[in-house]
Amino acid sequence: QSALTQPASVSGSPGQSISISCTATSSDVGGYNYVSWYQQHPGKAPKLMIYEVSNRPSGVSNRFSGSKSGNTASLTISGLQAEDEADYYCSSYTSSSPVFGGGTKLTVL
């Protein structure tokens, strides 16, 4: 069982904003700022979207933002676009190894 819990699916209409949560099941995960988020389109490799909770790599749209409160991190996508439809994974660090959430399928209606 993953140490990070994500909702299996979320959906939204074009132009709307959605958030995906990532909840740690142990306090040591929540105590780190190693949370990162990855986008994965079908058949493609994951792509880094957010790192260290809220930092955006160069080239990633500013429609993507990250935050954390206690043991729960969140990825927010504003102004939803059709190309945002993908799987999203959070990741953090615990017990000397990385861990991933189970993934969330984002559907753009």
Place this chain on the structure above:
Amino acid sequence: QVQLVESGGGVVQPGGSLRLSCAASGFTFSNYGIHWVRQAPGKGLEWVAFIRYDGNDKNYADSVKGRFTLSRDNSKNTLYLQMSSLRTEDTAVYYCAKILYAFYPIAAPPFDYWGQGTLVTVSS
């Protein structure tokens, strides 16, 4: 530009062995730790292993510890994952992924570049 290219995947019988390679270009390979992450068909991402930039520290997931061995040849800009005693549950696409920061001493994320993956199928 940064590129990671995995190779070596294929079909192998349970109990068999396979060696995956990850060829890197576009960055100073010897300065960066590299991870392997796998994804079983239709499933989520699972971290597998990490090797530090100098090869002096390695971490493995409990699910592969004692069966998988990581090594790197910094003169060839290549990483190797030797997999033995393979099980059906090892069937997955295997990705190598580069750490964002140079000289990062620990196995923490983030992973800023990923290869395209190589499929390993363990089946009789």
